[in-house]
Amino acid sequence: MRLFAIRDYRHLFAAQVIALFGTGLTTVALGLLAYDLAGPRAGTVLGTALTVKMVMYVLIAPLAAAYVDRLPRRTLLVLLDTVRGAVVLALPLVTEVWHIYVLIGLLQAASAAFTPTFQAVIPDIVTDDAAYTRALSASQVASTMESLLSPVLAAVALTFMSFDRLFLGTSAGFLLSALLVLATRVPDARPSAHTRAWDKAAAGIRTFLRTPRLRGVMALNLVVAAAGSIVVVNTVNHVRDQLGGSQSAVAWMLAASGTGTLLTALALPRVLDRVAARTVMMTGAAVLVAGTGAAVALVAAGLLTWAGTAVVWTAIGVGMALVITPTGKVLRASVARNAIPEAFAAQFSLSHLAWLLTYPVAGWLGTTAGLPVAWSVLAVLAGAGALAAPLLWPRHAAHGTVPSAVASSVTPARHTRQTSGPDPASLSKAA
Known part of the structure; x- marks a missing residue:
């Protein structure tokens, strides 16, 4: 199509x-x-x-x-x-x-x-x-x-x-x-399976907590936020203060990370047709951990030059795309169709909760203690998320079915596949 x-x-x-x-x-x-x-x-x-x-x-x-x-x-x-x-x-x-x-x-x-x-x-x-x-x-x-x-x-x-x-x-x-x-x-x-507003608001969060692959997504959110905060928050200070660059140089360095994200996102659809989303996302987490580790090592040694920064920033952009792009596919495969809004809202909230944690580390700690200290903390957070993700989302859970709590709401979708799209349980194989 x-x-x-x-x-x-x-x-x-x-x-x-x-x-x-x-x-x-x-x-x-x-x-x-x-x-x-x-x-x-x-x-x-x-x-x-x-x-x-x-x-x-x-x-x-x-x-x-x-x-x-x-x-x-x-x-x-x-x-x-x-x-x-x-x-x-x-x-x-x-x-x-x-x-x-x-x-x-x-x-x-x-x-x-x-x-x-x-x-x-x-x-x-x-x-x-x-x-x-x-x-x-x-x-x-x-x-x-x-x-x-x-x-x-x-x-x-x-x-x-x-x-x-x-x-x-x-x-x-x-x-x-x-x-x-x-x-x-x-x-x-579609009408939610929950009648009370609070139950609906909390339903997506509960689904994340009880579904192995979604627990893995929460850990991966932390990896993305930890690595991404280095680029989003600290590029201007690193380029202007450490490298002595201009305002336009800041924009070009941000563009290096964006280019890595863009090229990866363009290539991913064909990759995801052949490779499981879990494999792609875990690979992205590894790339982000390597990127943050390289940033810490190079800045601590005073060797994070223009070329080194561009390479590290591009790698972080690649890793972010590898994690973020397949996430919607994983969400869609993990819940019944009438729970999709709750799942997307929960992911939106939880992913930004990770950024709310890492932004102050990059900004306030970077200003008071210096970039090497702030980036070391962010590298530790990225590493913790990358280690937790495969434990929370084990390989055998990659092809599971829709959580049992919502399984009953999946049944009607099987009878309306021509108008409502594929059954989530069958879609789970794609994740």
């Missing part, structure tokens, strides 16, 4: 790309706004805003999953895009730093509800397993392209406009994303 021959998927993918680039431009503009308001304290302002973002992601995603089956999903997605557009439109009007925190909290709360809901829609639209694998790769490619191109687009735009105009463009992007979703036939979520 040709992925982009599916009309509804084309619309949703276009909406995702537009919203992603809007978010990227907002990130650049927010940094300039923070500097405009706080000057030398801009880093503290951005760090606090980033913490607010992670807290919203951890808390809101499970709650969104609890109520997603009570609302038409298309209406919910359009509403959340509209809220994000309105919040971004208000950002250039702020006059106090605390205004930024409030608006970022609202923006990220909407994003925390939007993203897992959006992710859970895709397997209901793309029901062919091979095409769904390519949809996961396409999402990873889109995210990577955003991280590579958004700073470039912002730099070009800032040559002929002030940074507050970037917010206007971003707001328009969110509204265009809403229109694309509105033009898409989005199936409503």
